[in-house]
Amino acid sequence: MKKFAGSLLVGCMVFLLMELNLFACGFDEYREINYNKEMVQAMNAVFNARNKIGLEKGDERLLALTNAGYGTVNGKTTEAFLDIVSNVTACTMGTKSLLTVHTPFTEPLWCALYRKDNGKLIFTKWSEKGFTQQQIDISPKKIFKSQDWKKAASGIIGSKTLFSVVTISHCWAADVSWSLLKTAEFHNHICPGLNTGFIIGEYLQKKYPLRKGEKYMFIGAPPGCLLDALQIIFDTTAGKSAAFSKAVSKQKIEKYSQDLWFKDAPIPPLAVIVMRVNKKSNSCEGVVLGVDWKSIFADAGQNYQDFAPSGGKANPVYFISRAKLSVKMASINMAKKLTYVKEIKKFFGQAALAQKLAMEGTDPYAVIQSLQ
Numbered sequence: 001m002k003k004f005a006g007s008l009l010v011g012c013m014v015f016l017l018m019e020l021n022l023f024a025c026g027f028d029e030y031r032e033i034n035y036n037k038e039m040v041q042a043m044n045a046v047f048n049a050r051n052k053i054g055l056e057k058g059d060e061r062l063l064a065l066t067n068a069g070y071g072t073v074n075g076k077t078t079e080a081f082l083d084i085v086s087n088v089t090a091c092t093m094g095t096k097s098l099l100t101v102h103t104p105f106t107e108p109l110w111c112a113l114y115r116k117d118n119g120k121l122i123f124t125k126w127s128e129k130g131f132t133q134q135q136i137d138i139s140p141k142k143i144f145k146s147q148d149w150k151k152a153a154s155g156i157i158g159s160k161t162l163f164s165v166v167t168i169s170h171c172w173a174a175d176v177s178w179s180l181l182k183t184a185e186f187h188n189h190i191c192p193g194l195n196t197g198f199i200i201g202e203y204l205q206k207k208y209p210l211r212k213g214e215k216y217m218f219i220g221a222p223p224g225c226l227l228d229a230l231q232i233i234f235d236t237t238a239g240k241s242a243a244f245s246k247a248v249s250k251q252k253i254e255k256y257s258q259d260l261w262f263k264d265a266p267i268p269p270l271a272v273i274v275m276r277v278n279k280k281s282n283s284c285e286g287v288v289l290g291v292d293w294k295s296i297f298a299d300a301g302q303n304y305q306d307f308a309p310s311g312g313k314a315n316p317v318y319f320i321s322r323a324k325l326s327v328k329m330a331s332i333n334m335a336k337k338l339t340y341v342k343e344i345k346k347f348f349g350q351a352a353l354a355q356k357l358a359m360e361g362t363d364p365y366a367v368i369q370s371l372q
């Protein structure tokens with residue numbers, strides 16, 4: 001207790017602690033807290049953000065997103081911030097209102113407080129000047145206008161994190177599943193590709209569940225965001241040789257996508273090669289899965305040409321179109337979404353076939369086509 005009080009040093013922190021309910025809850029239930037000076041500043045910053053957003057602690061309209069635990073402040077780790085933001089806002093993982101978004105460890109600590117009733121977002125980020133804040137209206141009617149997106153992205157949040165925060169917050173407001181949010185935490189945004197990975201995850205659990213002694217092996221050819229969703233759902237990491245990525249030329253994508261292909265398709269309809277490998281019984285049962293993007297764009301009422309606007313990523317339409325489609329996809333019911341998954345070809349072989357397909361220099365689709 002003495003050490004705790006001493007570690008804070010600042011008298012005004014007593015007020016903050018009372019706000020945090022630490023005294024009221026009784027210290028016996030808590031481990032000793034020893035915040036460094038940056039974490040005390042972070043506590044002040046998140047208090048300030050909560051005040052600006054205009055909601056009381058515990059309000060169900062509030063979501064907290066942060067890269068705490070990954071991002072750093074002055075080279076120091078930031079796990080303490082997870083408790084701080086929870087204590088200040090009452091947002092917790094258990095109530096699906098605190099999400100930890102993966103970023104490189106080198107990225108400075110950031111936290112976004114979002115209120116779903118009016119789209120107000122307070123973004124707080126560490127910089128050389130200490131913690132700075134940006135207020136953004138991310139309600140769809142505002143942020144999906146090019147000039148508003150551009151203005152917001154030019155602030156401390158930047159284009160990449162704006163896309164993360166908008167897509168995850170909007171999907172959270174649409175009450176998507178915890179499982180999808182878990183994949184989004186790792187992938188650090190919700191894009192159309194991550195959505196398809198999540199759908200394919202459901203498809204495999206229903207249609208191709210693992211049987212005794214089997215392991216999944218995935219080949220992303222071409223590589224795509226969907227592999228990250230599958231990695232979280234099935235623990236099929238590259239490090240465990242359960243996921244491989246291979247570049248495929250546009251001509252070959254067109255050739256192997258069969259009738260799923262359409263002119264100027266903005267996302268390759270060729271999704272992933274899935275294998276259930278059993279080393280003991282020496283078998284490999286596989287299926288090439290595709291995605292019916294034409295139907296997805298039609299059902300979402302969205303124009304796929306918007307995915308390739310003039311100017312590319314410098315054009316806000318590039319991000320806005322992806323964000324809009326992502327939230328729509330996340331909101332469609334799963335039974336409907338499963339109809340977007342198409343089986344292009346099934347194949348069978350010995351366990352070594354999986355390694356052969358993953359081997360460098362091999363065109364896996366050519367090998368699969370040659371199998372009977």
Ligand SMILES: [Zn+2]
Nearest residue numbers: 191193194225
């Ligand atoms: Zn993505």
